[in-house]
Amino acid sequence: MTTVRAEQDTVAWTVEEGIAWVSLNRPEKRNCMSPALNRQMMRVLDELEFRDDVGVLVLGGEGSAWSAGMDLKEYFRETEARGLGAVRQAQRESYGWWRRLRWYQKPTIAMVNGWCFGGAYGPLFGCDLAFAAEEAQFGLSEINWGILPGGGASKIAVELLSFRNAMYHAMMGENIDGRKAAEWGLVNEALPLAELKKRVTEVACVLMEKNPIALKATKDAVRRVREMTFDNAEDYLVRAQEAANSFDNDGRKEGIRQFIDEKRYKPGLGAYDK
Numbered sequence: 001m002t003t004v005r006a007e008q009d010t011v012a013w014t015v016e017e018g019i020a021w022v023s024l025n026r027p028e029k030r031n032c033m034s035p036a037l038n039r040q041m042m043r044v045l046d047e048l049e050f051r052d053d054v055g056v057l058v059l060g061g062e063g064s065a066w067s068a069g070m071d072l073k074e075y076f077r078e079t080e081a082r083g084l085g086a087v088r089q090a091q092r093e094s095y096g097w098w099r100r101l102r103w104y105q106k107p108t109i110a111m112v113n114g115w116c117f118g119g120a121y122g123p124l125f126g127c128d129l130a131f132a133a134e135e136a137q138f139g140l141s142e143i144n145w146g147i148l149p150g151g152g153a154s155k156i157a158v159e160l161l162s163f164r165n166a167m168y169h170a171m172m173g174e175n176i177d178g179r180k181a182a183e184w185g186l187v188n189e190a191l192p193l194a195e196l197k198k199r200v201t202e203v204a205c206v207l208m209e210k211n212p213i214a215l216k217a218t219k220d221a222v223r224r225v226r227e228m229t230f231d232n233a234e235d236y237l238v239r240a241q242e243a244a245n246s247f248d249n250d251g252r253k254e255g256i257r258q259f260i261d262e263k264r265y266k267p268g269l270g271a272y273d274k
């Protein structure tokens with residue numbers, strides 16, 4: 001049976017105790033990304049990015065999939081039938097929210113509960129951290145239906161995997177499970193599906209104890225320096241820290257004070273009291 005889901009229902013979200021739980025919500029289509037879903041996700045990211053009650057954003061998937069990649073019918077076939085302008089618009093809408101995630105104000109965690117294919121590597125890489133169910137399946141399945149891994153997927157494969165694993169993954173069209181994805185560096189950790197949300201909540205709670213300005217500066221720094229020479233990175237990091245100081249000079253002074261003067265905590269063992 002074909003379900004017609006309203007655009008605003010293609011993404012589900014709720015905010016609970018500082019965590020924005022956002023889900024791709026087309027379980028009947030294994031959360032594949034249609035133009036409607038891509039547009040709605042951008043609206044949801046807009047809504048949540050600067051809210052004071054959001055400390056961390058978690059991106060999950062409803063049902064058995066995280067995301068079965070691009071919607072081959074609505075994103076490819078139907079869009080191509082409408083011509084190049086429609087294709088470019090659909091690309092802007094999908095690449096747009098993945099890019100938005102890469103530079104999101106709040107820390108982001110991918111919680112990969114199930115299938116994760118092709119285009120889904122865009123938001124997977126967009127999230128700062130990624131935790132997967134051992135049962136999840138990851139694949140660059142593009143080659144199985146006759147295209148190359150586009151939309152950044154080839155780039156993401158070489159960013160996250162060794163050259164040999166990236167090449168094998170892209171050329172063979174075989175899936176790997178969550179455990180192998182963790183071993184290969186696609187995700188931080190894999191654990192049984194039943195324990196996934198608990199672990200992600202734990203990580204989100206640790207992140208929420210940190211200075212949020214320092215966290216945003218840190219996540220941007222880790223992404224930026226990948227593409228820089230050592231000297232450029234050194235210079236960028238000096239300037240990025242000085243820029244962060246201008247937003248939040250008191251934070252780090254307080255961090256030093258609680259350690260050196262009050263001996264209340266040890267930075268080597270945890271965060272200062274904000």
Ligand code: ACO
Pocket residue numbers: 001002028029030032064065068069070071072073074115117118119120141142150151
């Ligand atoms: N595009 C369009 N429709 C899809 C997609 C997709 N990527 N993935 C699933 N669906 C639809 C199916 O057509 C089906 O629709 P229907 O109920 O109207 O027939 C529905 O979702 C359920 O899919 P099933 O195949 O019945 O679900 P199952 O759980 O048996 O299999 C699986 C899940 C393995 C994810 C399978 O759906 C699949 O192979 N999907 C395609 C995965 C893929 O290769 N994606 C493209 C990656 S490349 C890229 O993103 C550029």
